[in-house]
Amino acid sequence: MDRETLIKKWLNHDLTTEERQAFEKLDDYSSLIKLHSAVNKFKAPDFDSTSVFDTISTEIQKKQKTKTNWVKPFLRIAAILAICFSVYYFAGSNDTRVATIASEKTELILPDASTVTLNAKSTLTYNAKKWEDNRNLNLIGEAFFKVTKGEKFTVQTAQGNITVLGTEFNVNNREGLFKVTCYEGSVKVISDIKTQVLKPGDNFLILDGKFIASEKETFSKPNWLNNESKFNSLPFKFVLEEFERQYNMKVVSKTIDTNVLFTGGFTHNDMELALKSITLPLNIKYSIKNQLIELSRE
């Protein structure tokens, strides 16, 4: 075995007994050993393992403390923010809501340029963000729709849904009364009782849960848009309710049969005149006290 291999083996602390003997016979054995023992005087200072570990432990504990001190308040803040956000997101919802009070009418334009006119004491809700995907509206009360052509347009009410593609129609959805009138195009009305497709002039009327066949409409627009309410063989109570809504009055009519059918109308601009036009035909007396109107037999 040559000298270099022997030295390398020695360096690797890997000499067998025989090899060790051979190594000891090398010329430079003594100088190598001298070097080796001299080098050993450069030994690294003792490493104080335990004391360093103690320092590490205390350091770690310190850091952990400060860490938890930060994490907890942060979590609290995050939780509060999360709650605020979810309340805003869910309770606030993204729906747009338009409502009218008594004796108020309003016209609004939907994101697709369709227009809606809301009659007194009516509420309309829709989601403006999702409008492109589904044209869905929720209506309580009465409204006239002028829908631009496009995807399915649905008006949802408690008493039935109205689906159209592009048309003009009026929906009157009051307690006990559900009336849809088509003025242009065609309208599909789906209610629990009946489903019908309306052509221009057609009326769809449900009174107290019963479908009533009614005559064709001759006007091209609902009358209430011209500040007039017209009734065609409707029970008198609906006339009184509409009157209350238009003038923000309370009508008391204990002694009168309000189921009598009424045909006629009243204006929205003059209360005296309006009152006369609905009471005279039925021979009814009225007296006005503040916000209260009392009706009685003549």
Add this chain to the structure above:
Amino acid sequence: MPKNLHDNVCDENIFSNIYKRHSKDLHNFLYYKYGDKLNPQDKVQEAFVKLWENCKKILPKKAKSFLFTVGNNLMLNEVAHHKVVLKFQETKPQSIAHETPQFLMEEKEYMLKLQTAISSLTEAQRVAFLMNRIEGKKHKEIAELLNISTKAVEKRIYGALKQLRQEIEGI
């Protein structure tokens, strides 16, 4: 049977085992490489604190290379490199007698020569050589610590030996 139940070093037992196994090697590595001016003991401490802080991200078997890399970087951060001169322990006259003043002087001279020679080794050579000679580590062990091949360790150590002898004995 080695169990691979733990995928991080956050467990205190695992952590202290790693400490026991690697702290001394890490200390010596840093000492032989950078000398004692930058206080290798502090760096060992910092490296282990860093290991704990990152314990969730580190597999137990990666801990060693993490420690060595961090320790090394901590040293490098501290200072632009300077020449490392390691200290040697003065030989205490063993039992007064035999050593003539001349021998002592020669001895001292030899040590000073060796000191200069060691300083002029490359970092890589010095670390490998001293770990081998002083800590008595085999090539394979050093290779594992430094993440290099056994062959490279052998080359560094043999090269270091050759260079030292050349400088001291003029061979």
